[in-house]
Amino acid sequence: MAEMATEKEKRRLRSSQNMKELMTRYYMGAKMAEGSDKKIAWITSGGPVEFLIAADIIPIYPENHGAMLGASRMSVELCEVAEGLGYSRDLCSYARGDIGSAITKKSPIGGLPRPDFLLACNNICGTVLKWYQALSRLFNVPLFFLDTPFIHHRLVPESLLYVRRQFEEFIDFLEVQTQKKFNRDRLAEVVQYSGESAMLWKAVLDQCAHRPSPMSCFDAFINMAPIVTLRGTKEVVDFYRDMKAELLERIAQGISAVPTEKFRLLWDNIPIWYKMRDLSELFASYGACLVADTYTNAWVFEGMDTVDPLDGLAQAYTTAYLNISIDLMVERVLDLLKRFSVDGLIIHSNRSCKPYSLGQYDIQRLIYEKAGILSLVIEADMTDARVYSDAQVKTRVEAFMETLENRKFSAPPPFPSPPQTGERVG
Amino acid sequence: MKERQVITHLKEIAEAPYDYLRDWKRKNGKRILGYFCTNTPEEMIQAAGLLPVRILSSKNSISLASKHLQSYSCSLIQSSLEAGLRGDLNFLDGTVFPHTCDSIQRLSDIWVENLHFPFHWDLILPVKLHTESARVYLIQELRRFRLGLQEFMGHPISDENLRASIVLSNENRSLLREFYRRRAEHPGIFSGSETLAIVKTATLMLKMEHTVLLRILLSQFGPRDDYLPEGVRLFLAGSVCDQSQIFDLIETCGASLVGDDLCSGWRYFSEDVSEEGDPLEALADRFIRRVPCPCKYNPGIDRGEDLLKRIAESGAQGVIFILLKFCDPHAFDYPYLKGKLEEIKVPSLLLEVEPGGMPLGAMETRLRAFIEIFGG
Numbered sequence: 001m002a003e004m005a006t007e008k009e010k011r012r013l014r015s016s017q018n019m020k021e022l023m024t025r026y027y028m029g030a031k032m033a034e035g036s037d038k039k040i041a042w043i044t045s046g047g048p049v050e051f052l053i054a055a056d057i058i059p060i061y062p063e064n065h066g067a068m069l070g071a072s073r074m075s076v077e078l079c080e081v082a083e084g085l086g087y088s089r090d091l092c093s094y095a096r097g098d099i100g101s102a103i104t105k106k107s108p109i110g111g112l113p114r115p116d117f118l119l120a121c122n123n124i125c126g127t128v129l130k131w132y133q134a135l136s137r138l139f140n141v142p143l144f145f146l147d148t149p150f151i152h153h154r155l156v157p158e159s160l161l162y163v164r165r166q167f168e169e170f171i172d173f174l175e176v177q178t179q180k181k182f183n184r185d186r187l188a189e190v191v192q193y194s195g196e197s198a199m200l201w202k203a204v205l206d207q208c209a210h211r212p213s214p215m216s217c218f219d220a221f222i223n224m225a226p227i228v229t230l231r232g233t234k235e236v237v238d239f240y241r242d243m244k245a246e247l248l249e250r251i252a253q254g255i256s257a258v259p260t261e262k263f264r265l266l267w268d269n270i271p272i273w274y275k276m277r278d279l280s281e282l283f284a285s286y287g288a289c290l291v292a293d294t295y296t297n298a299w300v301f302e303g304m305d306t307v308d309p310l311d312g313l314a315q316a317y318t319t320a321y322l323n324i325s326i327d328l329m330v331e332r333v334l335d336l337l338k339r340f341s342v343d344g345l346i347i348h349s350n351r352s353c354k355p356y357s358l359g360q361y362d363i364q365r366l367i368y369e370k371a372g373i374l375s376l377v378i379e380a381d382m383t384d385a386r387v388y389s390d391a392q393v394k395t396r397v398e399a400f401m402e403t404l405e406n407r408k409f410s411a412p413p414p415f416p417s418p419p420q421t422g423e424r425v426g
Numbered sequence: 427m428k429e430r431q432v433i434t435h436l437k438e439i440a441e442a443p444y445d446y447l448r449d450w451k452r453k454n455g456k457r458i459l460g461y462f463c464t465n466t467p468e469e470m471i472q473a474a475g476l477l478p479v480r481i482l483s484s485k486n487s488i489s490l491a492s493k494h495l496q497s498y499s500c501s502l503i504q505s506s507l508e509a510g511l512r513g514d515l516n517f518l519d520g521t522v523f524p525h526t527c528d529s530i531q532r533l534s535d536i537w538v539e540n541l542h543f544p545f546h547w548d549l550i551l552p553v554k555l556h557t558e559s560a561r562v563y564l565i566q567e568l569r570r571f572r573l574g575l576q577e578f579m580g581h582p583i584s585d586e587n588l589r590a591s592i593v594l595s596n597e598n599r600s601l602l603r604e605f606y607r608r609r610a611e612h613p614g615i616f617s618g619s620e621t622l623a624i625v626k627t628a629t630l631m632l633k634m635e636h637t638v639l640l641r642i643l644l645s646q647f648g649p650r651d652d653y654l655p656e657g658v659r660l661f662l663a664g665s666v667c668d669q670s671q672i673f674d675l676i677e678t679c680g681a682s683l684v685g686d687d688l689c690s691g692w693r694y695f696s697e698d699v700s701e702e703g704d705p706l707e708a709l710a711d712r713f714i715r716r717v718p719c720p721c722k723y724n725p726g727i728d729r730g731e732d733l734l735k736r737i738a739e740s741g742a743q744g745v746i747f748i749l750l751k752f753c754d755p756h757a758f759d760y761p762y763l764k765g766k767l768e769e770i771k772v773p774s775l776l777l778e779v780e781p782g783g784m785p786l787g788a789m790e791t792r793l794r795a796f797i798e799i800f801g802g
Binding site: 086088091122129131133134137147149150152156159243302326330349354358366379 | 759
């Protein structure tokens with residue numbers, strides 16, 4: 001037993017502890033700021049936080065808080081509060097949980113500090129508009145809505161101009177909110193940190209290309225909080241620089257996320273926050289490591305290093321993963337499959353997130369046709385545990401791993417038939 | 427033609443729109459473009475010489491579409507894809523997807539991967555409507571659409587064509603509004619399903635033909651023998667409702683429908699396009715002026731206030747929210763709108779339309795209980 005404990009200890013990332021401290025400081029600071037002169041803005045996870053940081057405003061991410069509610073299994077209770085107000089159970093569980101928490105002040109951190117204003121950017125979904133409208137009414141605070149036109153097949157240059165003009169409007173909005181002149185030099189500096197931390201985040205994730213992988217996407221899910229909430233600050237640059245060093249060290253020492261890595265898998269969609277440990281252990285029991293995912297890669301913002309920071313930001317925020325059509329998503333998935341030498345795909349069909357989930361069945365087919373890679377669809381929800389079936393997921397994962405096993409170790413590999421209706425394995 | 431014949435004719439088309447369109451195409455040899463959502467500028471499609479046709483739900487049960495769409499997508503997108511995959515829409519020469527909700531956006535991706543119509547267009551409308559930058563972007567997007575249509579048709583769409591098309595649509599819209607006004611005064615004259623047929627066929631037929639029929643209906647408008655008795659006056663709020671059984675059921679339970687704010691009803695014809703100035707800008711401005719649907723953001727116009735105003739004007743005593751299950755934008759607005767109604771003490775009932783079937787029995791029980799509130 002003692003041996004097992006050490007074994008586990010060895011695999012635990014030092015960075016995760018640093019991350020917890022970083023996030024605790026951040027939330028403490030934010031809670032302390034409530035009611036002070038310091039402004040607080042609630043922002044969507046794909047929003048251009050750089051402007052807020054440059055204006056010395058504390059950004060608060062209900063989505064990160066939502067993940068926290070899910071992981072601490074408080075989400076269902078809070079969703080029910082929102083449902084009691086008439087919000088349908090079919091709506092996004094982050095939004096329901098957040099509305100429930102805003103009303104009851106319940107959460108692992110005692111609720112989020114009250115916003116002075118809101119910033120919603122629809123590069124992740126249309127739901128954020130509705131959610132933030134509801135918040136705007138609830139708190140009676142102004143909402144700035146940033147509209148990033150969706151990219152069907154190719155980026156239309158007019159979209160970038162439109163987004164860029166909205167940044168100018170947002171700066172005007174910020175000047176009204178803060179009663180201060182916006183400092184563009186400071187923005188350039190923040191954008192530089194942001195770009196740098198995105199590249200370091202990419203470098204962290206890229207270490208998983210090593211076989212065996214020094215961490216899994218479950219570690220990435222936990223350690224993504226700083227890139228989501230605090231990018232644009234020096235602390236985040238330092239944090240990911242350390243994390244990258246830790247991973248390199250692990251590779252040098254031969255420490256892997258999964259003891260004997262036999263399979264390398266890719267995760268699609270937002271994590272199932274209340275089942276992170278179970279799923280991580282379940283896959284590890286088959287020697288399977290989730291080496292990459294489409295979710296954490298969404299914060300690898302590229303193209304920020306432009307002469308005019310507004311151009312770079314327009315490019316980075318408009319081309320977000322959930323703001324592109326499925327043919328473009330397939331290209332990005334194929335790139336991940338190749339870079340991380342992936343054997344199979346785990347697709348979380350997430351009831352809460354239509355822009356992420358609708359189209360997955362076609363993505364599954366296209367990936368099979370283009371790369372011969374098999375996938376498993378798990379029907380669940382990111383934080384609403386009421387729709388999750390343990391037994392079903394276990395059985396399906398087992399069947400999928402068997403298929404992969406047969407495929408990997410029998411020669412020649414059997415040619416699987418395409419998926420049948422209702423059966424999403426393979 | 428007599429009023430009753432017109433109604434019978436329109437109901438036949440509304441009941442089997444795809445048969446009608448297939449037949450129409452054979453006779454006229456013209457191209458047909460399908461579209462989703464009333465934010466599509468049908469005037470532009472008309473001006474290009476195509477017949478614009480709104481794709482609404484179909485009655486088939488869902489089987490083929492379930493290989494592409496999760497069970498938690500709404501009936502509109504599931505049944506539209508089902509119709510496409512079954513080949514029911516083969517008379518179409520193309521489809522236009524205006525940017526509305528997350529589901530329509532992904533339906534467009536799935537559509538283009540699996541159905542191969544000669545023309546596919548994503549009209550990436552802004553979500554925000556109240557700023558100058560959004561207006562500039564919108565005009566550019568409409569210009570891009572115009573170029574796309576021109577290329578497909580192989581001839582230019584002149585401003586004259588566009589203006590003439592706007593006049594045709596405005597005329598039809600103003601008659602539909604007049605029809606709704608009179609119906610609110612005498613709700614028994616046309617039943618809900620007849621009203622549905624009248625509006626629905628406006629989105630399926632050549633405007634000129636439909637306008638002629640509307641004029642006949644309006645000229646003969648008046649009390650008649652089989653006049654339905656006036657019941658509790660109800661207003662329908664929601665997105666699309668293409669199920670005539672629901673309208674029939676509401677009336678069977680003792681209510682009269684006196685107005686709606688449905689996309690498949692009032693919202694289709696509520697706002698005209700200016701016939702002055704640059705026609706493309708006029709199309710943009712109609713879109714901006716509209717009461718925003720829940721997919722759009724215009725803080726200058728409050729949907730809730732508008733709903734209250736329309737309810738007051740219609741003299742409705744209660745409201746039925748008819749929402750598609752899994753329609754996020756409408757479901758998000760529902761608590762707010764319901765709250766608004768509670769403030770003015772107007773009772774409301776929520777009915778959800780599920781993909782692939784109508785639980786009419788359960789609906790009837792709830793409807794009867796609701797209508798009893800009014801002592802009807």
